[in-house]
Amino acid sequence: MITFDAFPFHQRQKELLLTAFNADRNSHAQLFHGPAGNGKFAIALAYVASLLCNLPGEKGACGTCPSCVQMAKFAHPDVQYIFPTYTNAAEKVSGLSDEFIAPWRTLLQKHLFFDYTDWKQHLGADTKKMEIRVKEAAAINKNLSYKSYSGGYKIVVIWLAETMNVATANKLLKNIEEPEEKTLILMISENRENLLATITSRVQSVFFPRLSEIEVQEVLRTKGVANVELLSQLSEGNLKTALDLSHQSAELDEIARRFAHWMRVCYTVNMKEIVGLSDQVSKTGREGARMFIYFAAQVIRQAVLLPHRSALHANNPVFSNTDFKIQNFSKLVHPENAGLILKVLDEAQEDIARFVNIKIVFTDLSIRMHYLLKRGVEAPFLQV
Numbered sequence: 001m002i003t004f005d006a007f008p009f010h011q012r013q014k015e016l017l018l019t020a021f022n023a024d025r026n027s028h029a030q031l032f033h034g035p036a037g038n039g040k041f042a043i044a045l046a047y048v049a050s051l052l053c054n055l056p057g058e059k060g061a062c063g064t065c066p067s068c069v070q071m072a073k074f075a076h077p078d079v080q081y082i083f084p085t086y087t088n089a090a091e092k093v094s095g096l097s098d099e100f101i102a103p104w105r106t107l108l109q110k111h112l113f114f115d116y117t118d119w120k121q122h123l124g125a126d127t128k129k130m131e132i133r134v135k136e137a138a139a140i141n142k143n144l145s146y147k148s149y150s151g152g153y154k155i156v157v158i159w160l161a162e163t164m165n166v167a168t169a170n171k172l173l174k175n176i177e178e179p180e181e182k183t184l185i186l187m188i189s190e191n192r193e194n195l196l197a198t199i200t201s202r203v204q205s206v207f208f209p210r211l212s213e214i215e216v217q218e219v220l221r222t223k224g225v226a227n228v229e230l231l232s233q234l235s236e237g238n239l240k241t242a243l244d245l246s247h248q249s250a251e252l253d254e255i256a257r258r259f260a261h262w263m264r265v266c267y268t269v270n271m272k273e274i275v276g277l278s279d280q281v282s283k284t285g286r287e288g289a290r291m292f293i294y295f296a297a298q299v300i301r302q303a304v305l306l307p308h309r310s311a312l313h314a315n316n317p318v319f320s321n322t323d324f325k326i327q328n329f330s331k332l333v334h335p336e337n338a339g340l341i342l343k344v345l346d347e348a349q350e351d352i353a354r355f356v357n358i359k360i361v362f363t364d365l366s367i368r369m370h371y372l373l374k375r376g377v378e379a380p381f382l383q384v
């Protein structure tokens, strides 16, 4: 069901939108922005559902009328979804979102917290260039000029509006500046600063912050996920990550064990073990390797924060089957080297996403970790 009540998060933003909705003061161009993995897209759809609902109440969409049922199938005829795509002559796709609407719907049916990488992987787009092309602006313009099917609003949802190229954004400006009656252009963005200022200055912006651990836990509980406290702690407000990790719950134990071992061999710079571990990580595939490095970054963050946190965090249950003690580890990580460690982990994740050989990335990363953990400096021969 796509209603405000179905989503237990972003209370303040929901109230703000409902106030506008109940007063019938809905701006015709809006931008919902904030970090990846939060609930802005879900709330955006609940807002859209409310504007289109046949029997809306004070809390927006009813969730059960024909319009709401179509919304829940992501197939409402008055909603146009625009998102980054690719072009490919062999597949006979010219880059219009419409051509990708079937895979789009199957992804949305899983959950509404996915990010750009998920979408790209879902399409099997690998190294293809994904963006919102200028012909899409023409499609939006055409669509908005038609009458709505239901006699109410016509709505365009632009997911990851920052992937619009300059030509698209410029062309879209016309629709924003001279809107048709009862239309809404609703943009979703993870990087507002990557949008043209001419766009951001003409739309009503609503900021959606990172979700709290409590909010993440509530969503995980509604999905019947186990280990909710642990997952919310590890994911730090990113629901997408929490859900990804929940599918790997069985592997979490293994990841924790591997991480503990990795830190030991990085510290002692045992090259034989480092090569062996690089091999193991490489065998988990690109997604597995990314997850492992993500896990490492989260532990580093927690280790830095540990002196400022409650005793609760000192015993992370994920390490209960290992001899890893985060209290001891936190002595190796301090404000001076933590930033650099997170930076090299970030770079490794990017390299993996760019299809660099995982074994090479991981071996290089291990040596850098050695220098940063033991000496608190970047590896001299790897500095750029």
Ligand SMILES: [Zn+2]
Residues within 6 Å of the ligand: 053, 054, 055, 056, 061, 062, 063, 064, 065, 066, 067, 068
């Ligand atoms: Zn309804």
